[in-house]
Amino acid sequence: MAGTGVFAEILDEDSVYKYYSDGEWKKCSSGKAVAIINPTTRKTQYKVQACSQAEVNKVMESAKSAQKAWARTPLWKRAELLHKAAAILKEHKAPIAECLVKEIAKPAKDAVSEVVRSGDLVSYTAEEGVRILGEGKFLVSDSFPGNERTKYCLTSKIPLGVILAIPPFNYPVNLAVSKIAPALIAGNSLVLKPPTQGAVSCLHMVQCFHLAGFPKGLISCVTGKGSEIGDFLTMHPGVNCISFTGGDTGIAISKKAGMLPLQMELGGKDACIVLEDADLDLVAANIIKGGFSYSGQRCTAIKVVLVMESVADALVEKVKARVAKLRVGPPEDDCDITPVVTESSANFIEGLVMDAKEKGATFCQEYKREGNLIWPLLLDNVRPDMRIAWEEPFGPVLPVIRINSVEEGIHHCNASNFGLQGCVFTKDINKAVLISDAMETGTVQINSAPARGPDHFPFQGLKDSGIGSQGITNSINMMTKVKTTVINLPSPSYTMG
Ligand SMILES: NC(=O)C1=CN([C@@H]2O[C@H](COP(=O)(O)OP(=O)(O)OC[C@H]3O[C@@H](n4cnc5c(N)ncnc54)[C@H](OP(=O)(O)O)[C@@H]3O)[C@@H](O)[C@H]2O)C=CC1
Numbered sequence: 420m421a422g423t424g425v426f427a428e429i430l431d432e433d434s435v436y437k438y439y440s441d442g443e444w445k446k447c448s449s450g451k452a453v454a455i456i457n458p459t460t461r462k463t464q465y466k467v468q469a470c471s472q473a474e475v476n477k478v479m480e481s482a483k484s485a486q487k488a489w490a491r492t493p494l495w496k497r498a499e500l501l502h503k504a505a506a507i508l509k510e511h512k513a514p515i516a517e518c519l520v521k522e523i524a525k526p527a528k529d530a531v532s533e534v535v536r537s538g539d540l541v542s543y544t545a546e547e548g549v550r551i552l553g554e555g556k557f558l559v560s561d562s563f564p565g566n567e568r569t570k571y572c573l574t575s576k577i578p579l580g581v582i583l584a585i586p587p588f589n590y591p592v593n594l595a596v597s598k599i600a601p602a603l604i605a606g607n608s609l610v611l612k613p614p615t616q617g618a619v620s621c622l623h624m625v626q627c628f629h630l631a632g633f634p635k636g637l638i639s640c641v642t643g644k645g646s647e648i649g650d651f652l653t654m655h656p657g658v659n660c661i662s663f664t665g666g667d668t669g670i671a672i673s674k675k676a677g678m679l680p681l682q683m684e685l686g687g688k689d690a691c692i693v694l695e696d697a698d699l700d701l702v703a704a705n706i707i708k709g710g711f712s713y714s715g716q717r718c719t720a721i722k723v724v725l726v727m728e729s730v731a732d733a734l735v736e737k738v739k740a741r742v743a744k745l746r747v748g749p750p751e752d753d754c755d756i757t758p759v760v761t762e763s764s765a766n767f768i769e770g771l772v773m774d775a776k777e778k779g780a781t782f783c784q785e786y787k788r789e790g791n792l793i794w795p796l797l798l799d800n801v802r803p804d805m806r807i808a809w810e811e812p813f814g815p816v817l818p819v820i821r822i823n824s825v826e827e828g829i830h831h832c833n834a835s836n837f838g839l840q841g842c843v844f845t846k847d848i849n850k851a852v853l854i855s856d857a858m859e860t861g862t863v864q865i866n867s868a869p870a871r872g873p874d875h876f877p878f879q880g881l882k883d884s885g886i887g888s889q890g891i892t893n894s895i896n897m898m899t900k901v902k903t904t905v906i907n908l909p910s911p912s913y914t915m916g
Pocket residue numbers: 585586587588589612613614615616643644645646648649650652653664665666667668669672684685686687717718719811812813
């Protein structure tokens with residue numbers, strides 16, 4: 420049960436979850452709380468502290484001093500603590516998954532998978548960090564013309580300092596640890612600002628790191644609405660790097676943040692290009708998985724199908740048949756389609772659907788909504804003048820655009836402001852590789868739906884989809900900076916051969 424057993428200490432006497440600072444669970448001085456609305460019941464499920472700017476300042480001070488000691492902690496010790504946290508996370512997957520079900524209406528099985536995947540990510544990061552941070556580079560001066568071998572150059576990767584991690588609602592645990600673990604193994608300290616919808620899941624995850632025994636002040640978690648405390652955090656002088664996953668908010672942050680490294684993973688409009696020789700059963704199965712998992716609330720969800728006209732009717736029929744089998748209902752029952760995260764999100768999705776209706780899209784199913792629950796909807800004959808051809812619904816609504824050439828499909832994909840992932844279905848691997856080369860996206864999946872996982876693969880968005888690259892190795896590296904030490908010798912030495 421959430422907030423019980425080893426998690427009892429994170430809940431205060433007024434049933435408000437505490438924030439985490441200096442190795443302790445605390446109540447904020449304002450006494451204000453933020454309500455977390457259960458997307459299924461649309462009633463308040465949990466409450467968390469609304470932290471103040473003074474509490475953020477204190478957290479930043481602790482993070483800065485704790486980081487100095489942590490940077491001098493041996494790599495193997497950092498890894499050992501991360502492995503402990505991973506084990507505790509997986510041991511308590513049930514109560515954390517329960518929070519995900521209640522806060523973000525994630526289907527129960529997917530919620531458990533997210534926690535297990537997060538434990539695996541933390542452990543993999545510990546191992547990868549020991550390897551790549553245990554190596555430096557050694558250069559000699561005479562490889563450059565005009566130099567004798569009188570200089571030995573040692574280069575290594577050192578921590579940035581205080582990392583501010585801001586994950587989104589749809590993977591509040593996995594996308595938090597995908598920032599926390601690389602930050603810690605690289606010798607940084609970490610300040611986490613969880614999403615409001617998902618905050619309690621994150622607080623339970625933080626308790627697992629607390630129980631693992633990380634030094635006080637090294638990890639902090641401040642709660643509060645991003646719209647209220649977010650700017651103070653992202654513009655705080657104590658922050659040395661921001662790792663953000665979410666929507667357009669990230670673009671605004673990138674314009675406000677100072678001279679510091681940014682890791683941004685933002686929205687996507689992942690296109691699925693279907694050629695005439697594609698295996699349409701394989702395509703249909705991937706469109707269901709890629710377009711409707713977690714009710715389409717994934718940045719890597721398929722967000723537009725671009726199918727050759729000659730096979731479009733056959734494909735639409737196959738997808739319709741599979742849509743009809745999707746179970747719609749509460750996350751507790753492991754339904755495929757569950758309520759979207761907020762009423763405002765449901766309203767946004769509905770706006771896109773109504774625009775498509777007015778402009779003549781073909782509705783393959785009746786549009787149906789009950790509260791935040793929207794039934795899966797395939798829209799055929801979508802045209803570029805419709806908003807849904809370009810905007811990201813983040814819901815169970817999928818547009819189909821019929822194309823008459825591959826070039827038309829690539830053009831539509833590249834005309835988008837987004838550039839996260841895409842996929843292409845064809846039996847001709849040579850053609851698939853050429854199409855992948857032409858698609859201006861961070862990743863192209865050949866004959867499968869887009870996906871971030873497995874988590875050690877590089878994952879990056881181009882254009883408005885992001886800055887920098889994620890994936891465990893790339894995240895570790897971007898949370899370090901290069902340090903060069905040059906040994907100057909009085910005379911040339913060839914000790915190094
Ligand atoms: N790329 C991806 O993986 C994702 C993309 N999205 C896109 O974003 C849209 C909205 O989803 P949502 O999760 O609300 O994304 P947001 O970008 O609104 O929120 C992402 C995170 O940023 C925080 N935040 C909000 N405002 C600020 C601010 N001014 N400064 C600092 N942090 C802030 C949020 O906190 P709080 O929750 O308290 O507002 C949350 O933790 C989706 O419809 C989708 O298009 C969403 C999720 C994942």
